[in-house]
Amino acid sequence: MEGLLPELEIIRKDFPILERQLAGGLPLVYLDSANTSQKPQVVIDTMVDHLEHHNANISRAMHQLGAESTEAFEAARDRVAAFIKAPSRDEVIFTKNATEALNLVANTFAWASGELSVGEGDEVVITEMEHHSNIVPWQLLTERTGATLRWFGLTDDGRLDLSNIDELINERTKVVSLTWVSNMLGTINPVAEIAARAHEVGAVVVVDASQAAPQLPIDVVASGADLLVFTGHKVVGPTGIGVLWGRREVLEALPPFHGGGEMIETVTMARSTYAGIPHKFEAGTPPIIEAIGLGAAVDYLDHVGLDAVHAHEQAVTGYALEGLASVPGVRVLGPLDAASRGGAISFELDGVHPHDIAQVLDSRGVAVRAGHHCAKPAHARFGVQASTRMSSYLYTTPAEIDALVEGLNYTRSYFKVG
Amino acid sequence: MDAALDSLYQEIILDHYKHPHHAGLRDPFEAEVHHVNPTCGDEVTLRVHLSEGVVDDVSYDAVGCSISQASTSVMTDLLIGKPVDEAMQIHQTFLELMQGKGQVEPDEDVLEDGIAFAGVAKFPARVKCALLSWMAFKDATSQTLSKETS
Numbered sequence: 206m207e208g209l210l211p212e213l214e215i216i217r218k219d220f221p222i223l224e225r226q227l228a229g230g231l232p233l234v235y236l237d238s239a240n241t242s243q244k245p246q247v248v249i250d251t252m253v254d255h256l257e258h259h260n261a262n263i264s265r266a267m268h269q270l271g272a273e274s275t276e277a278f279e280a281a282r283d284r285v286a287a288f289i290k291a292p293s294r295d296e297v298i299f300t301k302n303a304t305e306a307l308n309l310v311a312n313t314f315a316w317a318s319g320e321l322s323v324g325e326g327d328e329v330v331i332t333e334m335e336h337h338s339n340i341v342p343w344q345l346l347t348e349r350t351g352a353t354l355r356w357f358g359l360t361d362d363g364r365l366d367l368s369n370i371d372e373l374i375n376e377r378t379k380v381v382s383l384t385w386v387s388n389m390l391g392t393i394n395p396v397a398e399i400a401a402r403a404h405e406v407g408a409v410v411v412v413d414a415s416q417a418a419p420q421l422p423i424d425v426v427a428s429g430a431d432l433l434v435f436t437g438h439k440v441v442g443p444t445g446i447g448v449l450w451g452r453r454e455v456l457e458a459l460p461p462f463h464g465g466g467e468m469i470e471t472v473t474m475a476r477s478t479y480a481g482i483p484h485k486f487e488a489g490t491p492p493i494i495e496a497i498g499l500g501a502a503v504d505y506l507d508h509v510g511l512d513a514v515h516a517h518e519q520a521v522t523g524y525a526l527e528g529l530a531s532v533p534g535v536r537v538l539g540p541l542d543a544a545s546r547g548g549a550i551s552f553e554l555d556g557v558h559p560h561d562i563a564q565v566l567d568s569r570g571v572a573v574r575a576g577h578h579c580a581k582p583a584h585a586r587f588g589v590q591a592s593t594r595m596s597s598y599l600y601t602t603p604a605e606i607d608a609l610v611e612g613l614n615y616t617r618s619y620f621k622v623g
Numbered sequence: 624m625d626a627a628l629d630s631l632y633q634e635i636i637l638d639h640y641k642h643p644h645h646a647g648l649r650d651p652f653e654a655e656v657h658h659v660n661p662t663c664g665d666e667v668t669l670r671v672h673l674s675e676g677v678v679d680d681v682s683y684d685a686v687g688c689s690i691s692q693a694s695t696s697v698m699t700d701l702l703i704g705k706p707v708d709e710a711m712q713i714h715q716t717f718l719e720l721m722q723g724k725g726q727v728e729p730d731e732d733v734l735e736d737g738i739a740f741a742g743v744a745k746f747p748a749r750v751k752c753a754l755l756s757w758m759a760f761k762d763a764t765s766q767t768l769s770k771e772t773s
Contacts, residue, residue: 228627229627558687558688558689558692559663559688560663560665560687560688560689560690560749560752561632561688561689561690564628564631564746564749565628568625568627568628575663576662576663576664577663577664581664584664590664590665590666590686590687591663591664591665619628619632620637620689
């Protein structure tokens with residue numbers, strides 16, 4: 206199959222969990238990577254090595270271990286900066302996850318003064334295909350400030366409806382926040398085009414790259430984003446670590462989020478002054494081991510090459526779309542051509558609820574997600590309560606897609622459908 | 624692998640799923656509640672009609688998986704026509720079965736078709752599915768009773 210990673214078998218050996226046998230001695234067929242990705246040995250080893258040999262708090266311990274730990278943590282920041290082609294390492298801020306990064310942004314917009322401040326009469330624009338974590342923080346912001354929340358609708362084939370873009374993004378728009386790749390529909394959005402319109406009216410562009418960072422080469426400047434977030438655990442890194450990247454001018458203009466240690470310049474009982482970026486936004490002891498693990502993870506992906514990962518995802522996704530089309534009663538939600546979508550495919554199977562599909566697949570060792578995937582509005586748009594989602598990654602094989610398709614046919618016979 | 628699946632998807636459950644009993648929303652009723660399972664989005668709108676201490680009717684409109692739909696259907700069979708106290712006892716018995724991690728022996732005299740859900744208790748992710756409408760019933764009944772006493 207064209208586009209597959211030439212060293213797929215070697216890559217699979219990097220991920221020890223893929224050797225795992227499930228109940229009944231069945232091999233694991235892991236098709237839930239959009240939920241969380243599996244971790245290569247090098248990430249696990251890097252984290253264990255740090256805990257075994259270098260563990261200390263960072264930036265405040267005047268001993269050898271403290272210096273080693275600080276160096277490893279800051280080296281991880283360098284690696285992440287290189288991964289997303291950030292112009293400056295100081296523009297990379299570690300957070301707990303993408304959700305925290307989005308909440309940081311939405312909250313500091315509420316507290317900002319001057320040009321970035323969001324208040325009554327201002328508008329914030331999102332889209333109907335967002336993950337709840339890129340909806341709820343903006344609802345909270347607009348409810349608290351008296352601003353208005355607006356959103357792009359979706360077309361029937363699961364793309365953003367841009368027909369009213371010039372009306373939707375107007376001189377009242379302060380923020381446009383959108384996902385690069387939909388976690389439910391798989392759609393890859395034209396971020397640069399939307400960002401160009403947003404910049405015409407002086408709005409700030411926030412990009413949720415949680416599903417994009419694992420599978421597309423990212424160049425934050427070329428993307429058009431002013432602020433961009435993603436999470437570590439979907440890019441073969443650990444949980445508990447996320448990233449906020451922002452253009453220096455924007456980050457410097459935003460007020461601090463959490464107050465505490467590390468984010469200060471000096472503190473008196475009456476008032477404090479704050480550290481420069483990135484530390485201004487990193488109050489308290491950060492997730493040190495997780496950041497270091499993330500550094501190893503993005504190094505791993507850079508080594509494989511994001512262009513190659515993207516080609517692999519497209520090949521597997523194309524094969525999966527063909528396989529799903531062969532199962533009677535399957536309806537895929539979102540674009541049907543692999544070229545304009547990511548590796549997550551949500552679908553319905555006529556007559557069987559997603560929970561029941563996932564349960565039958567699980568009994569055959571095939572792990573998928575069932576539910577609303579934290580995208581209830583997008584489901585509602587298509588009149589769907591819940592869906593089943595398969596999501597591939599750089600270690601997914603065509604044989605695993607075959608196992609999914611066989612499992613779906615078996616599900617139909619088990620529930621006596623058709 | 625089919626044995627494990629079959630312990631979950633008993634024939635009784637699949638029958639109730641395909642042909643749910645007492646489905647639809649009916650009048651009269653004293654309380655209507657709407658419950659959702661936030662993890663999967665399954666929803667039930669459920670009405671309770673109590674009359675002289677008896678559960679006269681439980682009517683519902685529900686969307687969800689086979690387990691949640693069948694559980695709703697079985698529940699209405701069990702509770703309609705029962706005195707409220709007895710209905711609440713059956714509720715408690717079903718709750719204990721579901722929370723028993725598969726270690727509780729179901730009482731067929733009390734739970735009738737409900738014993739088919741014993742297998743569900745071994746699948747922690749599905750217990751919430753089975754309990755969705757039972758929790759809605761409890762909520763609606765409590766609301767009705769507190770209205771009566773106030």
